[in-house]
Amino acid sequence: MHDIWSTIFSIASIAIILYLFIIIFIYSAFFLLSIRKIWLEKDLDPHEPIEDVMESSDTYPLSIIVPAYNEEVGIVPTVQSLLSINYPEYEILVIDDGSKDKTSEKMIEHYKMVPSQRAVRNHIESKKLLELYQSTTNPSVFLARKENGGKADSLNCGINISKYPYFCAMDADSIIERNALIKTMKPILDSNGQVIVTGGTIRVANGCSINRGSIEKVRLPNNPLVIMQVIDYLRAFLIGRISMSRYNWLLIISGAFGVFHKQWVIKAGGYRTSTVGEDMELIVRLHRLLKESNSTDRIEYIADPVCWTEVPSDISILRKQRRRWHQGLTETIFLHRKMMFNPKYKGIGTISYPYYVFVEWLGPVVEFLGYIIFIIGILFSLIHLEIAILLFAVAFLYGTLFSISAVLLEEWGYRRYPKPMELVKLFLYAFTETFWYRPLTVIWRMEGIWSALRRKHDWGAMTRKGVSE
Amino acid sequence: MTSIILIAILFLLIVQCSIMVYLLVSKIKRNRIVRKKEELKEKLIPLVDQFVQEKRDNNMIVTTNEVELEVLEEILNEYALLVNLETSLARINDFAEFTLKNKYQRLLQSNKWSSRMNALYFIEDFNMKSLSDLVYEPLNKEGAIILDEEMKQRFRTLATLQDERIVKDVFRISNGASSFYKEIFRKYNELLFQLQTEMITNQSTVSALSGLLGVIGEKRDFAYYPFVEKLLLHEDSELRVQALKAILQYEYMSDPDKLTQFLMSPHWPERMIATKIVGNLRLNRFKKSLIDLVKNDAEWWVQFSASEAISKFEDGEFILGHMRESLPRSKAAIVDQWVEKGEIGNA
Numbered sequence: 001m002h003d004i005w006s007t008i009f010s011i012a013s014i015a016i017i018l019y020l021f022i023i024i025f026i027y028s029a030f031f032l033l034s035i036r037k038i039w040l041e042k043d044l045d046p047h048e049p050i051e052d053v054m055e056s057s058d059t060y061p062l063s064i065i066v067p068a069y070n071e072e073v074g075i076v077p078t079v080q081s082l083l084s085i086n087y088p089e090y091e092i093l094v095i096d097d098g099s100k101d102k103t104s105e106k107m108i109e110h111y112k113m114v115p116s117q118r119a120v121r122n123h124i125e126s127k128k129l130l131e132l133y134q135s136t137t138n139p140s141v142f143l144a145r146k147e148n149g150g151k152a153d154s155l156n157c158g159i160n161i162s163k164y165p166y167f168c169a170m171d172a173d174s175i176i177e178r179n180a181l182i183k184t185m186k187p188i189l190d191s192n193g194q195v196i197v198t199g200g201t202i203r204v205a206n207g208c209s210i211n212r213g214s215i216e217k218v219r220l221p222n223n224p225l226v227i228m229q230v231i232d233y234l235r236a237f238l239i240g241r242i243s244m245s246r247y248n249w250l251l252i253i254s255g256a257f258g259v260f261h262k263q264w265v266i267k268a269g270g271y272r273t274s275t276v277g278e279d280m281e282l283i284v285r286l287h288r289l290l291k292e293s294n295s296t297d298r299i300e301y302i303a304d305p306v307c308w309t310e311v312p313s314d315i316s317i318l319r320k321q322r323r324r325w326h327q328g329l330t331e332t333i334f335l336h337r338k339m340m341f342n343p344k345y346k347g348i349g350t351i352s353y354p355y356y357v358f359v360e361w362l363g364p365v366v367e368f369l370g371y372i373i374f375i376i377g378i379l380f381s382l383i384h385l386e387i388a389i390l391l392f393a394v395a396f397l398y399g400t401l402f403s404i405s406a407v408l409l410e411e412w413g414y415r416r417y418p419k420p421m422e423l424v425k426l427f428l429y430a431f432t433e434t435f436w437y438r439p440l441t442v443i444w445r446m447e448g449i450w451s452a453l454r455r456k457h458d459w460g461a462m463t464r465k466g467v468s469e
Numbered sequence: 470m471t472s473i474i475l476i477a478i479l480f481l482l483i484v485q486c487s488i489m490v491y492l493l494v495s496k497i498k499r500n501r502i503v504r505k506k507e508e509l510k511e512k513l514i515p516l517v518d519q520f521v522q523e524k525r526d527n528n529m530i531v532t533t534n535e536v537e538l539e540v541l542e543e544i545l546n547e548y549a550l551l552v553n554l555e556t557s558l559a560r561i562n563d564f565a566e567f568t569l570k571n572k573y574q575r576l577l578q579s580n581k582w583s584s585r586m587n588a589l590y591f592i593e594d595f596n597m598k599s600l601s602d603l604v605y606e607p608l609n610k611e612g613a614i615i616l617d618e619e620m621k622q623r624f625r626t627l628a629t630l631q632d633e634r635i636v637k638d639v640f641r642i643s644n645g646a647s648s649f650y651k652e653i654f655r656k657y658n659e660l661l662f663q664l665q666t667e668m669i670t671n672q673s674t675v676s677a678l679s680g681l682l683g684v685i686g687e688k689r690d691f692a693y694y695p696f697v698e699k700l701l702l703h704e705d706s707e708l709r710v711q712a713l714k715a716i717l718q719y720e721y722m723s724d725p726d727k728l729t730q731f732l733m734s735p736h737w738p739e740r741m742i743a744t745k746i747v748g749n750l751r752l753n754r755f756k757k758s759l760i761d762l763v764k765n766d767a768e769w770w771v772q773f774s775a776s777e778a779i780s781k782f783e784d785g786e787f788i789l790g791h792m793r794e795s796l797p798r799s800k801a802a803i804v805d806q807w808v809e810k811g812e813i814g815n816a
Contacts, residue, residue: 040582040583041582041583042583043581043583043584043587044583044586044587045586045587045590045591048586048587048590048591048594049586049590051590051594052625052652056652057687058648058651058652058683117805117806118806119773119802119803119805119806120802121769122799189648190618190621190646190649191646192646192647192648192649192676385471386471386474389471389474389475390474393474393477393478396478397478397481400485401481401485404485404488404489407492408488408492411492411495411496415499418500420493420496420497420500423489423492423493423496424489424493427489427492431485
């Protein structure tokens with residue numbers, strides 16, 4: 001009996017090792033693609049390419065939509081930061097999604113707002129708009145008070161209110177760099193509107209010094225959980241998204257910062273309110289629409305424009321967030337299962353979608369099985385020591401190599417962290433990932449799949465400590 | 470087997486540690502250069518300042534040192550952005566020509582894309598006409614031109630340098646967007662712009678024509694008005710819209726009766742711009758058409774701009790207020806915006 005179990009365990013271990021090797025191979029390919037792009041652009045003057053765009057009267061005006069739910073602490077500095085960005089013409093629409101705190105009151109008081117009679121179109125269904133205000137001190141700032149309906153519903157409401165042809169969806173707790181919007185808009189302008197969505201990089205604001213809604217000094221935080229998220233974000237954006245974007249395979253533009261062509265989003269039906277991963281779901285639906293209408297328009301990610309966001313520093317909030325992300329992924333994958341291996345959707349259907357299913361979605365399940373097999377196998381001597389060591393080695397490699405590569409890419413291309421010791425810190429923490437952070441996120445993501453099955457929904461708000469001074 | 474795996478792990482650890490050492494050393498080196506550049510900048514700014522104010526000759530700062538050249542480039546670029554006086558700008562450009570020309574000459578021939586791009590940007594910023602032949606070199610070939618990032622920047626730089634050769638070359642571009650043409654034509658001086666307008670024909674691409682119309686509208690020069698009117702009759706709707714937009718910017722129309730066809734056009738952007746012209750020119754004879762469009766047009770934007778146009782007439786608010794009573798709620802909301810001037814900035 002012991003022998004049978006031992007054989008089963010060994011076969012399962014080898015299958016998992018093979019799976020992990022395939023993933024390592026895929027990530028290596030991604031890394032090489034990213035390295036090519038970053039290497040090419042690494043010494044390009046950061047200001048020159050946007051000089052003309054800044055001065056051009058052809059730069060499309062855009063509406064920045066900021067959905068807010070119980071954001072009384074951060075909403076005023078966020079709007080303040082948005083008012084200081086470099087962009088020729090824009091409006092800011094804060095959508096208060098039925099907050100229970102003083103989000104609206106803070107806005108009305110600080111920006112001396114009065115009721116507005118703007119004609120609001122009903123492009124997309126959303127919960128009832130209660131009041132619309134406009135600032136008398138900054139007429140480009142608006143506040144909409146609506147019935148509670150969630151983040152996706154707030155974004156839809158913002159689309160209805162917005163006046164410009166492009167909109168930027170932003171989280172209320174995020175800060176964009178002064179030139180981020182113009183850099184994000186550049187591919188749209190250069191392509192004469194053929195790029196319909198662009199997204200920038202999200203970085204961790206915890207630890208940085210922020211004054212009046214602007215990042216003054218970039219610093220690495222001290223909290224290990226937050227440092228691991230810094231590495232996580234670097235890996236996801238600088239390796240994953242750069243490479244996927246190259247072939248128009250990108251299935252996600254972060255909800256925290258993305259610019260969209262309004263008409264395409266309206267055509268797609270707006271944000272879906274019945275999923276928690278509304279940002280990814282919209283991108284997949286837009287890809288689907290593009291392919292179904294034989295359009296050659298594209299969705300692009302650009303690494304340089306940076307949006308800084310406060311990430312959870314508390315384990316229980318991080319757990320909720322990761323669970324929610326994976327639940328969103330599960331729901332999106334299920335909703336658009338028709339695209340899987342469907343040649344009609346070209347690269348998206350045959351490469352990108354299967355990648356998200358087998359690597360991003362199934363990854364934690366396989367890894368979880370790996371941990372179980374490793375622990376039980378060692379405890380009951382059911383697997384050979386060599387296989388156990390190999391399993392551990394592959395997991396370790398998987399956990400560290402790409403984290404370290406991401407740090408390398410960050411330093412080559414963007415150099416946001418000024419102190420040498422910060423790089424060492426990132427490096428050393430990357431080595432510890434396999435032993436604590438990765439297993440935790442694997443479990444949380446498994447919980448996300450379970451939540452998707454139970455169809456659990458909430459706003460996904462987190463308790464903010466506030467990063468602004 | 471175990472030992473092979475352990476050796477492999479050890480090897481990977483060594484690789485990763487080597488990356489760390491490399492990163493650390495390069496970071497320390499880089500920070501040192503940044504500090505050195507800051508110090509140099511402090512030293513060089515007063516010298517450049519004296520030169521710009523004509524108190525010093527440019528040959529006081531002669532260097533081939535890469536870091537010093539970078540700092541000089543940075544300072545001159547900042548000055549070029551801040552200074553408005555033409556004589557000072559000319560001195561900055563002269564200085565750049567004297568100190569940085571060799572660097573850009575070298576960079577333009579580099580294999581590295583980012584180096585060539587940087588050189589093109591700065592040659593444009595410092596108006597370095599002496600390098601225009603080198604910038605033009607890749608265009609000096611037969612056949613169609615396919616625009617990529619670098620080719621676009623070459624056109625931009627040459628347009629700023631007022632290089633006549635590109636007036637013909639813009640017609641060889643196979644994938645130019647109207648916004649790109651607009652960008653190029655906007656950089657031309659009057660002479661070059663006139664030359665371009667003379668060379669463009671009805672057979673030119675829609676993008677090129679559309680770009681030209683866009684810049685003509687911005688210039689509002691009546692010398693080009695007949696060209697705009699001619700394009701009102703073009704078979705392509707996009708061009709007709711651009712021609713209408715140009716007329717909107719001119720705030721003049723020689724024969725306003727021509728608007729009738731556009732107010733009834735099957736293409737809603739044409740109807741929309743036509744209503745705006747009616748409003749801006751306060752053409753009373755089309756008031757009834759505007760009222761019809763608010764009431765019956767299928768397109769929201771046309772209803773919106775027609776309401777706005779009505780609001781510009783003396784009795785506009787009265788007409789809209791009266792109309793409001795009989796309109797369904799969605800249309801009444803549009804009218805409200807113009808009756809009550811509900812948005813700051815509308816008035």
